[in-house]
Amino acid sequence: MRVLYFAWVRQKVGVAEEEVSPPESVRDVAGLVAWLAARSPGHAAAFAQPRQVRAAVNQDFAAPDAPVRPGDEVAFFPPVTGG
Template sequence: MRLLYFASVRQKLGWGEETLALPGDVTTVGALAAFLAARGPSYAAVFTDLRPLRAAVNQTHARFEDPVGDGDEVAFFPPVTGG
């Protein structure tokens, strides 16, 4: 799985992209966030409280209950502020 991070999420983690072998029991965006939260202090800071976090699966906005698979591109970011 390809993981992408943008804006303040990227800044808190220290990098914008990584690849992950998705564990078999992680089947939703929310479960992926919970899995990432356990990886260390910087991940916990981003992925513990999901309220300020948004996600996209394969470049489409996704909800935390939406499914994910190992071949997906998943992005995490704060609410958008363009325009």
């Protein structure tokens, strides 16, 4: 699974992207967030308030209950505002 990080999420994690192999118990975005948060202090800081992070799975906006699978591309980024 390819995970991409943008803006302040990337700054806290410390990398722009990484390849990960979460356990089979990780089946949705929320589970992936919880699993990633345990990987390092930077990940924990980035996902300390999960409601402040948005996700996209395979380039489609995704809710916390959206499924994730091996081979997916999952991106995390702050909420986007228009103006």
